[in-house]
Amino acid sequence: MARLFIPGPTDVDTEVLQAQVRPMVGHRSTAFEQLYARLQPRLRKIFQTDHRVFVVASSGSGVWEGAMRSVVARRLLLCVCGAFGQRWADVAASNGTPFEQLDVEWGQANLPEQVETALKGGEFDTLAVVHNETSTGVENPIGEIVTRARALRPDLVILVDAVSSAGGVPIPVDSWEIDVLVTSSQKCFALPPGLAFAAVSDRALQRAASVSNRGWYFDLLLLEKYHQRDTTPSTPAISLLYALDFQLDRMLAEGMEARAIRHQKMATQVQSWAAERFELFAAEGYRSKTVTSIRNLRALDISALNKHLSLHEMSIANGYGPLKDKTFRIGHMGEIQPSDVAELLAHIDEFLQTAR
Numbered sequence: 001m002a003r004l005f006i007p008g009p010t011d012v013d014t015e016v017l018q019a020q021v022r023p024m025v026g027h028r029s030t031a032f033e034q035l036y037a038r039l040q041p042r043l044r045k046i047f048q049t050d051h052r053v054f055v056v057a058s059s060g061s062g063v064w065e066g067a068m069r070s071v072v073a074r075r076l077l078l079c080v081c082g083a084f085g086q087r088w089a090d091v092a093a094s095n096g097t098p099f100e101q102l103d104v105e106w107g108q109a110n111l112p113e114q115v116e117t118a119l120k121g122g123e124f125d126t127l128a129v130v131h132n133e134t135s136t137g138v139e140n141p142i143g144e145i146v147t148r149a150r151a152l153r154p155d156l157v158i159l160v161d162a163v164s165s166a167g168g169v170p171i172p173v174d175s176w177e178i179d180v181l182v183t184s185s186q187k188c189f190a191l192p193p194g195l196a197f198a199a200v201s202d203r204a205l206q207r208a209a210s211v212s213n214r215g216w217y218f219d220l221l222l223l224e225k226y227h228q229r230d231t232t233p234s235t236p237a238i239s240l241l242y243a244l245d246f247q248l249d250r251m252l253a254e255g256m257e258a259r260a261i262r263h264q265k266m267a268t269q270v271q272s273w274a275a276e277r278f279e280l281f282a283a284e285g286y287r288s289k290t291v292t293s294i295r296n297l298r299a300l301d302i303s304a305l306n307k308h309l310s311l312h313e314m315s316i317a318n319g320y321g322p323l324k325d326k327t328f329r330i331g332h333m334g335e336i337q338p339s340d341v342a343e344l345l346a347h348i349d350e351f352l353q354t355a356r
């Protein structure tokens with residue numbers, strides 16, 4: 001039974017948790033190199049890429065910061081449509097990365113034509129977009145954005161934050177020519193928090209070679225050097241890699257297409273339920289398949305709602321940052337099944353009866 005209907009961390013299957021309980025190995029040992037190498041083909045399949053997929057001991061934010069530091073040689077165009085895009089602007093500012101921010105009203109998507117116009121207006125060599133903006137429940141039309149951007153600037157390095165969508169929503173990294181796609185273990189991969197995955201193109205690495213002050217821990221070129229030897233520069237999160245090893249098989253046994261269908265089905269379920277009772281925060285046509293943000297038109301006490309749900313060992317999320325109490329969010333990603341969603345919505349309906 002699913003308990004966490006928050007947009008990450010998600011529930012982790014008991015067998016996956018148990019897969020961590022194995023003896024340690026040294027990360028310079030053959031056993032470790034075999035483990036690392038064994039992960040690659042399955043990660044590449046999930047990310048639909050022939051490139052390397054770095055597995056790093058950090059949450060997604062660390063690798064994202066490292067990617068930004070590694071590839072911006074001239075100027076970054078950063079698309080912002082919510083709190084996570086804004087976080088990346090803060091990261092760029094604090095690293096002294098030259099950047100320009102392309103904002104839209106929260107709840108709206110970053111649109112391809114706007115990105116194209118902005119790209120024409122400056123000497124940008126890097127574009128960064130959040131695929132699934134978890135704070136607003138918006139899914140950006142990433143395929144169209146990157147296709148147009150690439151047509152305009154063939155040498156652009158394109159970074160995509162797919163922290164709350166990759167593993168649940170298909171993102172064909174190579175056919176869309178995405179250079180760095182970052183995600184975290186604790187969302188659609190339904191693993192414990194603590195790992196970040198980054199599918200990285202040759203173009204991104206070539207760019208990194210021209211950039212100085214890339215930092216150390218998340219330097220893409222250093223990660224690549226050790227990746228070539230099936231290991232990592234510093235001590236990896238070995239227990240989490242055991243869990244990943246196990247979970248990748250489970251994900252592929254379900255099938256990535258079946259996973260995508262399940263996530264779409266749960267999104268439709270939550271969105272039609274919410275549209276009948278409230279309003280959806282995200283603009284129509286750009287609604288996330290993994291998290292739904294709902295306008296709290298009935299001024300519900302979200303803590304009281306969660307208290308009610310806790311009787312059934314369930315919880316949902318309040319709105320993010322400035323959207324707290326104005327919206328609430330239901331996460332439908334990872335291991336959650338449509339039957340779990342139906343159960344959750346029935347329990348929220350019980351609460352709505354009492355809160356009248």
Ligand SMILES: Cc1ncc(COP(=O)(O)O)c(C=O)c1O
Pocket residue numbers: 007008059060061062084130132133134135161162163164184
């Ligand atoms: C869209 C998005 N980007 C980035 C992050 C940050 O990820 P992490 O907490 O793994 O660093 C999150 C976390 O919720 C997210 O939803």
